[in-house]
Amino acid sequence: MRYVILIIAALAALRTDEARAERFLVRDQAQFREATETLSPGDEVVLANGEWRDFQVLFEGRGLADRPITLRAETPGGVVLTGQSNLRLSGEYLLVSGLVFRDGHSPTDEVIAFRRDSRRTASHSRVTQVVIDRFNQPDRRTEDIWVAIYGQDNRVDHSHFEGKSNAGVTLAVIRPRGNSQPNRHRIDHNYFGPRPNLGSNGGETVRIGTSEESLSDSNSIIESNFFDRCDGEVEIVSNKSGGNIFRGNVFHESRGALVLRHGSGNLVEGNVFFGNGKAHTGGIRVINPRQTVRHNYMEGLAGTGFASAITVMNGVPDSPINRYHQVVGAVIQGNSVIDSRRITLAAGADEERSAPPVDTRFERNLIFNESGDDPFRAEGDIGGITFAGNVQNPVRQPLLQDGFQRRELDLARAANGLLYPTGAAAGAAGVPRSLQPIRREQTGVAWYPKNGTGTAAFGSGARTEVTAGASLARAVAMASSGDTIRLGPGAHFVDAPLAIGKTLTITGPAPQGEAILRFGGRTLFEIAEGGRLHLTGLTVSGDRAPRAPGNAVIRAAARPMLANYAIVIEDSRFGELDGSPDFDVVATSPSALADSIDIKGSRFERVSGAVVDARGAGEDSPLYSAEQVRISRSEFREVGAVVDLRRGGRDESTFGPIFSLTDSVVVESGRLRGASVRLSGVQVASIERNRFVDSAPIEVTHSVGTPQTLVAGNLFARTPPVVLRELYAPGPPRAVLRGNRTEAVQ
Ligand code: CA
Numbered sequence: 001m002r003y004v005i006l007i008i009a010a011l012a013a014l015r016t017d018e019a020r021a022e023r024f025l026v027r028d029q030a031q032f033r034e035a036t037e038t039l040s041p042g043d044e045v046v047l048a049n050g051e052w053r054d055f056q057v058l059f060e061g062r063g064l065a066d067r068p069i070t071l072r073a074e075t076p077g078g079v080v081l082t083g084q085s086n087l088r089l090s091g092e093y094l095l096v097s098g099l100v101f102r103d104g105h106s107p108t109d110e111v112i113a114f115r116r117d118s119r120r121t122a123s124h125s126r127v128t129q130v131v132i133d134r135f136n137q138p139d140r141r142t143e144d145i146w147v148a149i150y151g152q153d154n155r156v157d158h159s160h161f162e163g164k165s166n167a168g169v170t171l172a173v174i175r176p177r178g179n180s181q182p183n184r185h186r187i188d189h190n191y192f193g194p195r196p197n198l199g200s201n202g203g204e205t206v207r208i209g210t211s212e213e214s215l216s217d218s219n220s221i222i223e224s225n226f227f228d229r230c231d232g233e234v235e236i237v238s239n240k241s242g243g244n245i246f247r248g249n250v251f252h253e254s255r256g257a258l259v260l261r262h263g264s265g266n267l268v269e270g271n272v273f274f275g276n277g278k279a280h281t282g283g284i285r286v287i288n289p290r291q292t293v294r295h296n297y298m299e300g301l302a303g304t305g306f307a308s309a310i311t312v313m314n315g316v317p318d319s320p321i322n323r324y325h326q327v328v329g330a331v332i333q334g335n336s337v338i339d340s341r342r343i344t345l346a347a348g349a350d351e352e353r354s355a356p357p358v359d360t361r362f363e364r365n366l367i368f369n370e371s372g373d374d375p376f377r378a379e380g381d382i383g384g385i386t387f388a389g390n391v392q393n394p395v396r397q398p399l400l401q402d403g404f405q406r407r408e409l410d411l412a413r414a415a416n417g418l419l420y421p422t423g424a425a426a427g428a429a430g431v432p433r434s435l436q437p438i439r440r441e442q443t444g445v446a447w448y449p450k451n452g453t454g455t456a457a458f459g460s461g462a463r464t465e466v467t468a469g470a471s472l473a474r475a476v477a478m479a480s481s482g483d484t485i486r487l488g489p490g491a492h493f494v495d496a497p498l499a500i501g502k503t504l505t506i507t508g509p510a511p512q513g514e515a516i517l518r519f520g521g522r523t524l525f526e527i528a529e530g531g532r533l534h535l536t537g538l539t540v541s542g543d544r545a546p547r548a549p550g551n552a553v554i555r556a557a558a559r560p561m562l563a564n565y566a567i568v569i570e571d572s573r574f575g576e577l578d579g580s581p582d583f584d585v586v587a588t589s590p591s592a593l594a595d596s597i598d599i600k601g602s603r604f605e606r607v608s609g610a611v612v613d614a615r616g617a618g619e620d621s622p623l624y625s626a627e628q629v630r631i632s633r634s635e636f637r638e639v640g641a642v643v644d645l646r647r648g649g650r651d652e653s654t655f656g657p658i659f660s661l662t663d664s665v666v667v668e669s670g671r672l673r674g675a676s677v678r679l680s681g682v683q684v685a686s687i688e689r690n691r692f693v694d695s696a697p698i699e700v701t702h703s704v705g706t707p708q709t710l711v712a713g714n715l716f717a718r719t720p721p722v723v724l725r726e727l728y729a730p731g732p733p734r735a736v737l738r739g740n741r742t743e744a745v746q
Contacts, residue, residue: 063093162193191444203232209241217243282307349380366430489513
């Protein structure tokens with residue numbers, strides 16, 4: 001009897017709740033606050049379509065498993081939060097959907113947070129069909145997190161995150177110190193759109209946990225997400241907790257790797273990596289005990305070292321929590337690694353990282369390289385890895401013998417888009433045919449385009465002409481991205497800096513004469529947000545620039561820029577840039593990153609500063625200002641320095657800077673600064689087939705990482721030999737010097 005009464009009471013309560021469930025359509029922030037003061041299970045708050053500016057949304061309440069409290073857009077994608085906006089959830093069984101964050105940034109250090117403050121988190125809650133598009137802090141060095149997941153049993157799914165270009169993780173599971181309980185979050189079917197190279201640590205797309213609580217399990221699932229050109233830093237995904245599952249994700253042309261950085265007992269299964277030969281595309285990096293890497297597919301990955309298709313690292317004995325725990329009991333099984341450059345075992349072995357992988361199985365993997373090159377490298381002892389049942393096509397000088405069958409393989413692409421050996425040649429090795437990579441359009445939302453960065457290519461637009469005496473400033477202002485401006489023969493004078501905020505080519509009239517460009521300001525071209533500049537066939541003279549130090553022909557704007565820029569100088573001549581000290585040709589800024597600076601077939605004469613000044617943010621800062629500087633077939637006479645390219649600090653999270661100087665001539669240069677070419681913290685440098693005459697030496701300083709410096713086939717006439725320094729690595733400098741000729745200093 002009492003039991004029946006209880007049931008009736010419960011039903012009555014249920015009816016009352018249902019009766020109370022309401023739908024509120026709110027049209028402004030005051031209405032929203034009123035509607036959300038007391039929310040009951042089943043309630044639904046609907047934001048009216050339109051722009052909501054400077055709206056800090058606090059969504060708080062306690063729903064029930066079968067009757068969540070909902071906050072949604074009137075129609076999915078119809079509500080756009082702009083300006084200084086963000087969203088905090090607090091409580092239980094909350095559901096948010098259909099919002100877009102664009103044209104602004106969060107006033108706090110999170111855009112969406114599953115908590116109100118450190119004591120009030122959200123659990124059993126879900127954020128779905130939300131878009132965050134370029135909602136960046138104005139200064140790329142300011143750190144924030146777009147989606148910060150606290151609490152337990154939350155889900156972020158079918159959402160679209162694109163264009164994060166300031167520092168900080170795109171989506172993070174936060175496990176604060178002292179909070180070691182399992183989280184059981186689910187992160188699935190999201191579209192992680194293009195994220196440009198940050199040029200520093202803090203550019204991860206996903207992070208699960210932090211090192212402090214990494215010895216406990218998060219038990220989160222990250223599955224069926226699409227990572228599209230996520231280039232932020234060396235870790236696309238940084239796993240820092242245990243018991244997580246990474247399953248069925250696709251990584252498309254993303255630089256870096258899925259890194260099992262901290263935490264043990266994780267499963268990485270059925271993921272697909274397509275590199276398409278793009279530099280630094282990697283796969284999975286294994287660190288810590290009991291990791292399983294199974295049935296993953298890697299194709300066209302060009303990464304090496306820590307960004308190899310598969311990297312198994314050496315650990316640090318009795319590792320501190322934030323270093324590298326030894327790989328123990330890893331299972332690497334049934335993966336297909338196809339036309340990928342490298343598989344690195346015992347990676348990073350050195351005096352500190354001296355604990356090799358042990359009790360580890362590498363079995364039934366399929367390795368194929370059309371080139372006939374063996375991708376395997378061992379940087380230390382691999383006696384603790386057992387190889388069995390692997391199949392590889394015949395390669396020159398294979399590193400490994402036992403546990404490999406080598407046979408000719410013919411691959412054919414199956415309906416799922418993946419390559420498999422024809423016939424039964426590979427037996428049970430490699431990924432199963434049942435693997436179904438998630439397609440881009442199955443992730444994110446259907447109502448928001450996945451176009452990517454949409455940067456126009458040089459020369460892809462219209463062509464206009466500017467005759468001598470006409471206004472180049474006007475032509476630049478009127479041009480659309482991708483356009484080409486052709487200067488007529490004769491003198492062109494520019495009195496104020498030309499802001500370049502688009503892709504623009506400016507070309508001379510060759511072969512119909514010469515265009516000479518002069519300028520009366522401290523800068524001729526100022527690269528602004530979205531700017532990319534290509535100069536070709538021009539003559540630039542600095543003789544009319546002010547007699548004050550620090551002029552530049554091309555300068556990155558001092559205010560922070562989010563988009564990475566590019567500069568190409570081709571078949572051009574620069575001179576008379578010596579009327580005042582430190583007159584640079586290209587002056588970069590640490591508040592913006594040049595993806596590339598290319599100089600080809602050009603001549604520089606009498607430049608008091610550097611042709612490329614990329615000194616970054618200083619000796620202790622890892623922020624550098626140019627990823628790639630490439631100079632070829634060029635001539636430098638009486639220049640302060642050809643290049644000054646530096647990356648400071650001890651951060652190992654980036655691939656650059658990368659430098660090359662080839663087939664060029666350097667005469668009477670670098671004396672004032674003590675070096676004609678100064679590189680510091682550069683990761684890859686090649687200086688080949690140049691002539692240095694009556695110049696100051698090349699100076700190369702190595703800091704962290706595994707810098708590769710090659711100085712080969714150069715002639716040094718009355719020029720001191722290369723000066724090499726190691727800041728941290730013991731022993732002799734690691735550079736390769738080969739086939740250089742020296743003529744005596746007089
Ligand atoms: Ca990192």
